[in-house]
Amino acid sequence: MRLLLWLLTLFASAIGLAMLARFNPGNVVFFYPPYRVDLSLNFFMLLVLGLFALLYVFVRAVRMTQKLPGRVMTYRRQKRENESNQALRDALKALFEGRFGHAEKAASRAAEFADNVGIASLIAARAAHRLREGERSDVWLASIEADPTMKTARLMTMLELQVDDHKFKRALETLEELSANGTRHIQALLWALKANQQAKNWPEVLRLVQTLDKRKALHPALSSRLRELAYDTLLADRSHDDESIQRLWASVPHPDRLKPYVAIRGASAFNERGLHDKARGLLERALAADWDSRLIRAYREMPAETGSTALLSQIEYCEQWQKKHPIDAELALTLGVFCLHQKLWGKAQRYLEQALSDAHHPRTISEIHLRLAQLHEALDQPEKASAHYKQCAVATVTK
Numbered sequence: 001m002r003l004l005l006w007l008l009t010l011f012a013s014a015i016g017l018a019m020l021a022r023f024n025p026g027n028v029v030f031f032y033p034p035y036r037v038d039l040s041l042n043f044f045m046l047l048v049l050g051l052f053a054l055l056y057v058f059v060r061a062v063r064m065t066q067k068l069p070g071r072v073m074t075y076r077r078q079k080r081e082n083e084s085n086q087a088l089r090d091a092l093k094a095l096f097e098g099r100f101g102h103a104e105k106a107a108s109r110a111a112e113f114a115d116n117v118g119i120a121s122l123i124a125a126r127a128a129h130r131l132r133e134g135e136r137s138d139v140w141l142a143s144i145e146a147d148p149t150m151k152t153a154r155l156m157t158m159l160e161l162q163v164d165d166h167k168f169k170r171a172l173e174t175l176e177e178l179s180a181n182g183t184r185h186i187q188a189l190l191w192a193l194k195a196n197q198q199a200k201n202w203p204e205v206l207r208l209v210q211t212l213d214k215r216k217a218l219h220p221a222l223s224s225r226l227r228e229l230a231y232d233t234l235l236a237d238r239s240h241d242d243e244s245i246q247r248l249w250a251s252v253p254h255p256d257r258l259k260p261y262v263a264i265r266g267a268s269a270f271n272e273r274g275l276h277d278k279a280r281g282l283l284e285r286a287l288a289a290d291w292d293s294r295l296i297r298a299y300r301e302m303p304a305e306t307g308s309t310a311l312l313s314q315i316e317y318c319e320q321w322q323k324k325h326p327i328d329a330e331l332a333l334t335l336g337v338f339c340l341h342q343k344l345w346g347k348a349q350r351y352l353e354q355a356l357s358d359a360h361h362p363r364t365i366s367e368i369h370l371r372l373a374q375l376h377e378a379l380d381q382p383e384k385a386s387a388h389y390k391q392c393a394v395a396t397v398t399k
Helices: 002-022 041-097 100-110 114-130 134-142 148-164 168-180 186-198 202-214 220-235 242-251 260-272 276-289 293-300 309-324 329-341 345-358 362-378 382-398
Strands: 027-032 035-040
Touching (some): 035 041, 041 100, 100 114, 114 148, 134 148, 148 168, 148 186, 168 186, 186 202, 202 220, 220 242, 220 260, 276 293, 276 309, 293 329, 309 329, 329 345, 329 362, 362 382
Antiparallel strands (some): 027 035
């Protein structure tokens, strides 16, 4: 419909101009003595229009000729940019596909265009690293060292590759540079955690785990395992004396002190330095917070002298716990052992036999028979003691 209207308008204009030219008697006269030129007005108007068109075409041609070198340069630059962008896409695709040699070659082509040098160098560095070409990877990363816009990306890539190669000393240096650069995002903290774990810098590992836990960036199982490893190493350090081990324990957050594994390691560390009362106290607090058979076993192994206040206190604690856990075999065994140490033969036998009736684990059953054998030896009952020793041996083989 629009085309039809344009055609009608064009035809009407042509008809109008033709009628106007037909009935136009005007003339144009040019005098240049001794010459005279007479032209009709219609021809003169056509001549002016023709000259204008020629002048316009000439001016356009001159301007296009002047712009031609720039347009050629722009075309070539656009062509190089398109080829570089295509090579960059190919490099990324090859990197994700695991074709690292092809990825590095494509990244090399992409790096020929200045705007893509940074990203292409990072891709090439990662590809070379996967090919176990560490020197070539370092060369790629060094090529963008002077580019301030790529500093964080370069340092993060360096940190990841160094941690992957277990070069924790260099990784820690890179971390310092990142920290100076103000980088504090989660991925940087995760790589920092791995680097400090490789360097066995356990205090820093604990700090990073606590930070990442606040941001919910670690799986709870992984967080718990890292804390256990850190506390295990720190508390097992034999260079600590009485004062330093107490300072170390004081630095442990209260929720962590109540966790079974940490409490057991702490109690072991205190026992090794003769701080038995502190060891008993932390195990009792941990048991009050979370009933766990591992804690009961550690509590049972606490050294105590016959008739001592500590041993009597332990028996009282266990009797109170038994009201809440009447069929716990580990607790009954612990009570039996304490009564055995205290030479309360009747109570010891009752608790040990109760533990035997409730026990299911071969390890626990073996220990119960051993304690019953020791009890019957103390009561001068060799036949019963021998029978329990045999049962202990059977249970030991079974487990």
